[in-house]
Amino acid sequence: MSESGNVVEIAGVTKTFPQGNVTALENIDLTLRPGEFVSLIGPSGCGKSTLLRVIGDLIEPTRGTVTINGKTARQARADRDYGIVFQDAVLFEWRNVAKNIAVPLELLGWDRAKRKERVRQMLELVELSGFADHHPWQLSGGMQQRVAIARALAFEPALLLMDEPFGALDEMTRERLNLELLSIWAKLGSTVVFVTHSISEAVFLSTRVVVMSPRPGRIAGIVDVDLPAQRSVETREDPRYFELVTEVRELLRSRGEHLLPEEEAALRSSHE
Amino acid sequence: MSSAAAATLPTRRTFTAPLAAGTKRAAAVVCVLAALVGLYELYHWVWVSTGWTHPFVVDDTTMPHIWVILHALWQPAQVNQPALGTILFHKSLFTAKEAAVGFGLGAVIGFAIGVVLVHSRLLTRGFLPYIVASQTIPILAIAPMVVIWVNPKLPAGVQGWGSVAVIAAYLTFFPVAINTLRGLQSADPRALELMRTYAASRWTVLWKLRVPTSLPYVFAALKIAATASVVGAIIGELPSGLQDGLGGAILNFNQYYSIEPQELWATNIVAALLGIIFFVGVVAAEKAIVRRAPETVE
Amino acid sequence: MSGIVVTGISPGMGRRLGQQAREWLPALVVFALAIAAWEGAIAAFHIQQFLLPKPSDIVKSCWEQRHTLWPAGWYTFKEALGGFVIGSLAGMAAATLIGRFKTLGAALMPIAIAANAIPIIAFAPIFNQWFDPLSPNSKMAIAAVLCFLPVMVNTLRGLQSASPRQVELMRSYAASSFTIWRRVRVPTALPYVFTALKVASVLAMIGAVVGEYFGGSYDALGVLIRSKAQILDFTTAWAGILVASLLGIALYAAVVACERLVVRWAPEARDS
Numbered sequence A: 001m002s003e004s005g006n007v008v009e010i011a012g013v014t015k016t017f018p019q020g021n022v023t024a025l026e027n028i029d030l031t032l033r034p035g036e037f038v039s040l041i042g043p044s045g046c047g048k049s050t051l052l053r054v055i056g057d058l059i060e061p062t063r064g065t066v067t068i069n070g071k072t073a074r075q076a077r078a079d080r081d082y083g084i085v086f087q088d089a090v091l092f093e094w095r096n097v098a099k100n101i102a103v104p105l106e107l108l109g110w111d112r113a114k115r116k117e118r119v120r121q122m123l124e125l126v127e128l129s130g131f132a133d134h135h136p137w138q139l140s141g142g143m144q145q146r147v148a149i150a151r152a153l154a155f156e157p158a159l160l161l162m163d164e165p166f167g168a169l170d171e172m173t174r175e176r177l178n179l180e181l182l183s184i185w186a187k188l189g190s191t192v193v194f195v196t197h198s199i200s201e202a203v204f205l206s207t208r209v210v211v212m213s214p215r216p217g218r219i220a221g222i223v224d225v226d227l228p229a230q231r232s233v234e235t236r237e238d239p240r241y242f243e244l245v246t247e248v249r250e251l252l253r254s255r256g257e258h259l260l261p262e263e264e265a266a267l268r269s270s271h272e
Numbered sequence B: 001m002s003s004a005a006a007a008t009l010p011t012r013r014t015f016t017a018p019l020a021a022g023t024k025r026a027a028a029v030v031c032v033l034a035a036l037v038g039l040y041e042l043y044h045w046v047w048v049s050t051g052w053t054h055p056f057v058v059d060d061t062t063m064p065h066i067w068v069i070l071h072a073l074w075q076p077a078q079v080n081q082p083a084l085g086t087i088l089f090h091k092s093l094f095t096a097k098e099a100a101v102g103f104g105l106g107a108v109i110g111f112a113i114g115v116v117l118v119h120s121r122l123l124t125r126g127f128l129p130y131i132v133a134s135q136t137i138p139i140l141a142i143a144p145m146v147v148i149w150v151n152p153k154l155p156a157g158v159q160g161w162g163s164v165a166v167i168a169a170y171l172t173f174f175p176v177a178i179n180t181l182r183g184l185q186s187a188d189p190r191a192l193e194l195m196r197t198y199a200a201s202r203w204t205v206l207w208k209l210r211v212p213t214s215l216p217y218v219f220a221a222l223k224i225a226a227t228a229s230v231v232g233a234i235i236g237e238l239p240s241g242l243q244d245g246l247g248g249a250i251l252n253f254n255q256y257y258s259i260e261p262q263e264l265w266a267t268n269i270v271a272a273l274l275g276i277i278f279f280v281g282v283v284a285a286e287k288a289i290v291r292r293a294p295e296t297v298e
Numbered sequence C: 001m002s003g004i005v006v007t008g009i010s011p012g013m014g015r016r017l018g019q020q021a022r023e024w025l026p027a028l029v030v031f032a033l034a035i036a037a038w039e040g041a042i043a044a045f046h047i048q049q050f051l052l053p054k055p056s057d058i059v060k061s062c063w064e065q066r067h068t069l070w071p072a073g074w075y076t077f078k079e080a081l082g083g084f085v086i087g088s089l090a091g092m093a094a095a096t097l098i099g100r101f102k103t104l105g106a107a108l109m110p111i112a113i114a115a116n117a118i119p120i121i122a123f124a125p126i127f128n129q130w131f132d133p134l135s136p137n138s139k140m141a142i143a144a145v146l147c148f149l150p151v152m153v154n155t156l157r158g159l160q161s162a163s164p165r166q167v168e169l170m171r172s173y174a175a176s177s178f179t180i181w182r183r184v185r186v187p188t189a190l191p192y193v194f195t196a197l198k199v200a201s202v203l204a205m206i207g208a209v210v211g212e213y214f215g216g217s218y219d220a221l222g223v224l225i226r227s228k229a230q231i232l233d234f235t236t237a238w239a240g241i242l243v244a245s246l247l248g249i250a251l252y253a254a255v256v257a258c259e260r261l262v263v264r265w266a267p268e269a270r271d272s
């Protein structure tokens, strides 16, 4: 960990894609402390995925720096400091569930016995113990996503990057997985960056919600979620929860008033 | 196969004019062709100058120079005859006729088989293994028998080349039948259910849903079949004793190879061009008919 | 389609056998009916023996002349097998090499596809000139060239169709490009490769027989079929064709068996 004790430090990050000259991110500053659960929310196309990829060193920022645990993002990736989960599970269809979870462990050079034991634990954690030998196509979307989460957690990264991991799931599965994710997070104590376009999901899960605005992607505001640390089904009925949801919605909308017509369209499409 | 990736990204091509892209691709093709010719000549030169004999002896007979081959096209093959290129042009028209008729016949039969099989699991189970097995029959071996058998039954106008067209059709029908079946089967089950809610007849489902979905598959097969029909026509000519086509020319020039190898080479190059022309013809038809032709369907 | 493969759940052995029998029963019935019709037609219409021999005669000849037919078949099969192995390996190697260089692959792909449209079999006489027509090498060479192009084109296509997300996931683990190649690109390419290998197995046998048509050893099946047809001994010629087909089917079946063993996850293996 760095001297400052921050897990992620994003300083002045700008990302311009040469194709079409899109400025996806402009001057982003953000700091994450250990154990935080931070959601990134914003209309589609506002650069959430781009920001996540910049943090993960999957693409390079045009300007600015990303520091993870006091190291460069490149070094952090080489040290396998983070695990990532995408919107679709991105499983390897030629591997069964157990072997999919074992992918990062193989790359880390764990021996067989150790891998097997860890995979067993992870399967238990995501409640898929009976499915170790199944292939991805034999699982439902929610189960596939749980495998992807188990894979990301398998090597206990201190940082977890999640890009709309439940975006493609139905509401009920999503709420259940939200609770599961929270209990896993409580158990492991890792830091999470969670991209979503659902306001309720963002507020329910996070300790902080970062609201982004589109074109160029900027941080419109940050909402501290001062709900009790222990979230449960009742949290969704807490009056404070509704206040926070409203606050985030206002932030999203207040930006909307100054939007260009095409940006409005983007914002509206994100609420579909 | 794997899930769609990065669907939101703008395509890279949008900013390059299609014309420029076409020119670029043509330039690349010309470069690679030139490189291949260069490699051929380089190989020739290295093997000749070092005297290597592996894997085979290289000299002007086994590997005639490209320019010698091209030059042969402008020369008469025999005294008082038109240039070899002219002769080969007429012969390739003859072979093209056989191949085209065989292609049409095979494609129609293959498509019909696919349509029949998709409607009956029982027939599929009964016949598919033999349709697959039929491809392992070395067609050249049965060609003489096909010629003897089919030829007398053909009307006078098509005798000779007609039986060769039948052989070409034999090589064509298989890929078309298999891919038509797969394409018709690939219709979205939900769309099939939707059609059922309309109480659509089998016929309507076939023409409104199954056939349009199958088109990319069918065209993938037709591309294979285009070459196969040319192969079938050339092969079919060999045992039939027909002298009017490229197959006959290959047999003929093969006998004079040690004297004038460039004539066989030139014939083969013309045969290669014919195969490519057939292929390009199908690709063009596909571009015109199927708007979003997926390249990946086998 | 013709499938027997049941992945994942394995039902009772007896039920599986019953299922298999039901799958294959229609094919057997068609076979029996076709043979009966063939025999019957020859008897009913007095078709001349030399045009279309009775299937029973063909099989009988297959047995009676087993000391010439099968060694000849084996001779040709070895040519085909040699060509198949050499051509396929070369195709895969070339695709691997070309796949490393994106622009080279992009430039070569249209050429390779066009070259695939060349009736290569027409080049058989040239191969007979290169190598001694009496040696098996000339047939092996033509079979190899026939196999090379489809295998190369499909392997290249397979290597290029790796999911960008899966590659990105591997990069998040700081996997080297070799690791990505081995663990993502190769498994993705395998179904494509096997599709091509099936095509190639058929082409190899045909290539060997056609190569022999332009001259070959008297030990070879193609030469035997041709000379028997020339002296109007069609029963033996057909017996030779039967041998060639059976050997061709054997090679094809071997490839299919390998495919089922290796590509267990592919859609064909799954829903057949």
Ligand SMILES: Nc1ncnc2c1ncn2[C@@H]1O[C@H](COP(=O)(O)OP(=O)(O)O)[C@@H](O)[C@H]1O
Residues within 6 Å of the ligand: A017, A019, A022, A023, A024, A042, A043, A044, A045, A046, A047, A048, A049, A050, A051, B008, B009, B010
């Ligand atoms: N690889 C890329 N090349 C060009 N433009 C891109 C690329 N990736 C993203 N973009 C553009 O950057 C902007 C932000 O994209 P993204 O980060 O995916 O948004 P979000 O995840 O918030 O929906 C969009 O306008 C998108 O079109």
Ligand SMILES: [Mg+2]
Residues within 6 Å of the ligand: A048, A049, A050, A163
């Ligand atoms: Mg996104």
